[in-house]
Amino acid sequence: MHLAPKVPLNNGVLIDALGYGVYKVPAPDCADLVSTALDAGYRTVDTAALYANEEGVGQAVRAAVDGGLPREEIFVTSKVWNDRQGYDSTLAAFGESMDRLGLEYLDMFLIHWPCPAQDLYIPTYKALETLYGEGRVRAIGVSNFEPEHLHRLMDATDVVPAVNQIELHPWLQQRELRALHAELGIATQAWSPLARGGLLEDATLAGLAAAHGKSVAQIVLRWHVQSGHLVIPKASSQARIAENLNVFDFVLSGTEMDTLAAMDSGRRSGSDPGAMK
Numbered sequence: 001m002h003l004a005p006k007v008p009l010n011n012g013v014l015i016d017a018l019g020y021g022v023y024k025v026p027a028p029d030c031a032d033l034v035s036t037a038l039d040a041g042y043r044t045v046d047t048a049a050l051y052a053n054e055e056g057v058g059q060a061v062r063a064a065v066d067g068g069l070p071r072e073e074i075f076v077t078s079k080v081w082n083d084r085q086g087y088d089s090t091l092a093a094f095g096e097s098m099d100r101l102g103l104e105y106l107d108m109f110l111i112h113w114p115c116p117a118q119d120l121y122i123p124t125y126k127a128l129e130t131l132y133g134e135g136r137v138r139a140i141g142v143s144n145f146e147p148e149h150l151h152r153l154m155d156a157t158d159v160v161p162a163v164n165q166i167e168l169h170p171w172l173q174q175r176e177l178r179a180l181h182a183e184l185g186i187a188t189q190a191w192s193p194l195a196r197g198g199l200l201e202d203a204t205l206a207g208l209a210a211a212h213g214k215s216v217a218q219i220v221l222r223w224h225v226q227s228g229h230l231v232i233p234k235a236s237s238q239a240r241i242a243e244n245l246n247v248f249d250f251v252l253s254g255t256e257m258d259t260l261a262a263m264d265s266g267r268r269s270g271s272d273p274g275a276m277k
């Protein structure tokens with residue numbers, strides 16, 4: 001079993017440097033796959049109302065706790081979906097997520113997308129602040145926020161987001177946003193860290209993988225970890241779930257990190273935050 005190092009968020013709460021993401025994990029498979037991940041040593045799980053698999057996440061977490069794993073060692077993230085933005089509807093959506101998860105508290109709740117056309121992310125975040133103040137969630141944050149959304153949010157609210165979860169991988173390195181996060185004390189969490197698998201065919205990365213006796217996925221995940229990103233790869237087999245966590249026993253050299261830095265092309269595998277309604 002491998003364990004990822006724990007990293008403090010800006011409020012001192014610990015999160016794992018590498019967790020398990022469950023976007024597109026079908027609901028009937030979710031509890032088994034999350035249990036597989038917890039058995040492999042994962043302690044952070046990333047879900048969302050959109051993924052329609054919160055029940056399975058909660059079932060696996062409760063089973064692990066019943067089996068002796070302390071709840072405090074597990075970190076569960078969920079997110080409010082775009083059609084529930086607004087103060088009251090976000091509070092209601094949180095309650096519905098908690099009912100599906102069947103947990104007493106959530107570790108982190110995020111605004112899934114800023115949806116600037118709706119112009120509701122400020123009251124939505126104020127609802128997150130209320131939940132945080134009530135102790136129902138240990139950390140709050142955002143996802144897919146661009147610099148202009150972060151600046152406006154920070155001017156209008158009190159709690160600095162713990163995390164901005166963004167699409168981030170060697171083809172889309174998000175340098176401006178990462179620098180802003182560092183300045184503001186916001187952790188960068190990388191979604192689609194493997195570009196949804198697209199990066200795994202890259203010949204340069206295959207060369208680095210051969211040199212280290214690792215897989216291409218492990219090279220990319222190691223690059224994330226060494227770059228200081230929190231990372232949440234998704235995988236659907238026991239072997240790949242375990243493989244993705246096994247990245248803490250080798251180091252990429254400065255030259256190898258430069259090789260990965262040179263792959264930045266701005267190529268997205270998901271939606272553009274400014275365009276998401």
Ligand SMILES: NC(=O)c1ccc[n+]([C@@H]2O[C@H](COP(=O)([O-])OP(=O)(O)OC[C@H]3O[C@@H](n4cnc5c(N)ncnc54)[C@H](OP(=O)(O)O)[C@@H]3O)[C@@H](O)[C@H]2O)c1
Pocket residue numbers: 020021022023024046047112143144165166190191192193194195196197200215217218232233234235236237240241243244270
């Ligand atoms: N906040 C947001 O807007 C947002 C958006 C997207 C994703 N996310 C989060 O980020 C997580 C990860 O992103 P993602 O699922 O889009 O993409 P990803 O983790 O970059 O890639 C997942 C794909 O890579 C494959 N894969 C994973 N490990 C592999 C390995 N070791 N060898 C070969 N193939 C491997 C998976 O295949 P198999 O599944 O077949 O094993 C799957 O097709 C999501 O699950 C979700 O929690 C958040």
